[in-house]
Structures are given as structure tokens and as C-alpha cells.
Amino acid sequence: MRGIYAVFSLTLVLGCNIVLGNEKGELLEDDQSSTHGSACAKGFADCNGDPRDGCEARLSEASHCGACDVRCGAANAVCAAVGDDRFACLNGCPDKALAICNLQCVDPMTNVANCGECNHACPTTQNGEALCYQGKCRVACATGYHACGARCVGPSDATACGDSCTACPSGPHSSAACDKGTCGIACSAGFANCDGDMQNGCETSVFEDAKHCGGCGRPCGNSTRCVGGLCLPWGGMTPNGD
Structure with a gap:
């Protein structure tokens, strides 16, 4: 390969x-x-x-069979392999090439341009190489990428996270994230996932919630309130000094 x-x-x-x-x-x-x-x-x-x-x-095609501008035709119409990466015009295909596609001998079990049948080309993909294996299109991915269907995706792709190719969920005030094959969420500014549930997103406003002021698990005292992520006395100063 x-x-x-x-x-x-x-x-x-x-x-x-x-x-x-x-x-x-x-x-x-x-x-x-x-x-x-x-x-x-x-x-x-x-x-x-x-x-x-x-x-x-x-040089495996009938228009340049074995060398430039050597065209197969008449009695020897097919371009076939006659050795290691060598081709010549013949009147038929060797046993290992089971099909003639566009005047070229091919093995549809392995040929990426004629995979399974003539003119069925395996699609190209970013970060990988198209393969034909036993007549079915496959993909071989570059180091650091993994296959999800016909795509090669990276370890932080939230649409196909991990070996199971999971589409990571997101909720309010958040976006889906994938870290080293594990789904997570990225919170919008001023919000946090304090209950640990990705399904409801980043449900807590750390700018306003007195139980989680400035961050999860940071409660304000009874005589203070949460303003802009800071615990301030009721009726006292605001973060702007007003």
C-alpha cells in the first residue's frame, strides 16, 4: 500500500x-x-x-501503452501489464485482470479508477488516500487522522470524534468540542457548565449567578450579589465604580 x-x-x-x-x-x-x-x-x-x-x-492506458503515443488498436486493442510496471498492446487481458475498462486491463478488486466495476472511481479525500479493497472503496488516512466513512478527520473534529466517529452534542451558550477522541463543549464568554451536563450546554451565567459567581462553585455571601462575575454588597459599588 x-x-x-x-x-x-x-x-x-x-x-x-x-x-x-x-x-x-x-x-x-x-x-x-x-x-x-x-x-x-x-x-x-x-x-x-x-x-x-x-x-x-x-502508461497503462491504450493511448500511451508502455510508452508515449503508442496507441493500441485493431488486433491488439487492449493495454495490458506484461511485467513489473511494464505495459504492451495485446488482444486480451491476463488472468489477474478480470475486466476491460476503456481498453485497459484492470482488476476491479483493487483498481481505484474502476473499483468493483468500470468507471466507478473511488472519491479522493483530504488527509488521506483512496483505496480499492475487494471491489469496495476504502480510505487510508495520514498519521494523526482517522477514517469516518470516506473522510479522514483529525482528533479534534467535533463532527466525528474518536474511533466511533461520534457527532458531539452542544447546548445553549456552547459549541461542540472534541479533545483527544472525547466529546466536550466549549462555553461562550460569561457562561459555564457547572452541572456537568453537556446536553443543556453551559447553563450557568457566572456573571450573574450568586451560587457560581466568576466560576463554578464560587458562591457569594448572604449580604452580597453577583455583578459581572464579582461578589459585591447590595447597594454598594459596581465593577465600574458606580
């Missing part, structure tokens, strides 16, 4: 720049000056000669 991270291919020619590319050899970055091409991964080629789109041609 390929990793989801980009694989960098380096091309260094005397007087030229180092070119960085992904697993197809596509350019990822340069200094906007002249480059001298990039090394293509096996099974790909730069058939249009344009370094901006890297190695855009798949």
Missing part, C-alpha cells in the same frame, strides 16, 4: 534547479526559473513535454 504522503523525486543537472515532484513526478515546487524536467515514477511519463503538469500520462 502506498503511503499517502508525497514521494519526492529529485532531478539535479549541472546548472539547473532541484525539482520536487509527487509519486507521478509532477512538479511540486521550484523557484520559477528554468527547470530541466523531472524523473517520472514507474508507469507514468511526461508525454506532452510540459513540466508544469509533471508526468501526466499513465
Whole structure:
């Protein structure tokens, strides 16, 4: 299984720049000056000669079968694998390729562009890589992310929290939160979850509640009231000095 991270291919020619590319050899970055091409991964080629789109041609397709501009047709209409990352025009597919999709031999059990059937492409996702496993689309997530359906989500995603992909609840004066796979809530300014119940949100106004003045469990005395989170005497000063 390929990793989801980009694989960098380096091309260094005397007087030229180092070119960085992904697993197809596509350019990822340069200094906007002249480059001298990039090394293509096996099974790909730069058939249009344009370094901006890297190695855009798949050598497993009938339009570039095994090499640029080698087109399959007539008696040998199918592009099939004949070795490790090598392809040639044949009149049929090998045993392991169970389907012909767009004149290409594919294994629908593993082919992400034709997963389960021709032209059923597995969707791409952020922070992960699409896979085809036993004819069903799957996703392999980057380190630090976990799969929730076809998505790869982070450990603080409140819409899919933890391995169970729980949608975290929220209530009044709060927003849903996820911390290291556990649901919680984030309170709005001036409010707190003093009863510990996420379903009713942050129910306590710590600016006004005399039992929780300035924070949970901080009661004011009998002769004081809670004003702006401070316990002040009845009829006495306010936080503004009025």
C-alpha cells in the first residue's frame, strides 16, 4: 500500500534547479526559473513535454501503452501489464485482470479508477488516500487522522470524534468540542457548565449567578450579589465604580 504522503523525486543537472515532484513526478515546487524536467515514477511519463503538469500520462492506458503515443488498436486493442510496471498492446487481458475498462486491463478488486466495476472511481479525500479493497472503496488516512466513512478527520473534529466517529452534542451558550477522541463543549464568554451536563450546554451565567459567581462553585455571601462575575454588597459599588 502506498503511503499517502508525497514521494519526492529529485532531478539535479549541472546548472539547473532541484525539482520536487509527487509519486507521478509532477512538479511540486521550484523557484520559477528554468527547470530541466523531472524523473517520472514507474508507469507514468511526461508525454506532452510540459513540466508544469509533471508526468501526466499513465502508461497503462491504450493511448500511451508502455510508452508515449503508442496507441493500441485493431488486433491488439487492449493495454495490458506484461511485467513489473511494464505495459504492451495485446488482444486480451491476463488472468489477474478480470475486466476491460476503456481498453485497459484492470482488476476491479483493487483498481481505484474502476473499483468493483468500470468507471466507478473511488472519491479522493483530504488527509488521506483512496483505496480499492475487494471491489469496495476504502480510505487510508495520514498519521494523526482517522477514517469516518470516506473522510479522514483529525482528533479534534467535533463532527466525528474518536474511533466511533461520534457527532458531539452542544447546548445553549456552547459549541461542540472534541479533545483527544472525547466529546466536550466549549462555553461562550460569561457562561459555564457547572452541572456537568453537556446536553443543556453551559447553563450557568457566572456573571450573574450568586451560587457560581466568576466560576463554578464560587458562591457569594448572604449580604452580597453577583455583578459581572464579582461578589459585591447590595447597594454598594459596581465593577465600574458606580
